[in-house]
Amino acid sequence: QVQLVETGGGLVQAGDSLRLTCSASTRSFTNLMMAWFRQAPGEERAFVAAVGRSGGATYYADSVEGRFTISRDNGKNMVSLQMNSLKPEDAAVYYCAASSQIVVKLAQKYEYWGQGTQVTVSS
Secondary structure, three states, rough: EEEEEEEEEEEEEEOEEEEEEEEEEOOOOHOOOEEEEOOOOOOOEEEEEEEOOOOEEEEOOOOOOOOOEEEOOOOOOOOEEEEEEHHHOEEEEEEEEEOOOOOOOOHHHOOOOOOEEEEEEEO
């Protein structure tokens, strides 16, 4: 069983930066594909970014490419999402997700989810 806990959400102004962190309770962190998804009110959960098991491969949604950076620290069982140049449309609940499969964008392939952290961006 993998437990994921996100931290770092909050209220920021447009143009600001925010860093989300996800801590994983597992002995098999290096076997997991890690990702961030987000869900705004009334919308479906959407892929934001993913990072491969070693941290060498990263993937981004078009809407965040160039502004967000995903990274992982396998020594600390942590994955982070650095969000720069935030826009009001980035406001959502952000979820950390983990998969034992090599997947990227398919939410249904991620077996483990955190409880989510709210990001609010004022214009």
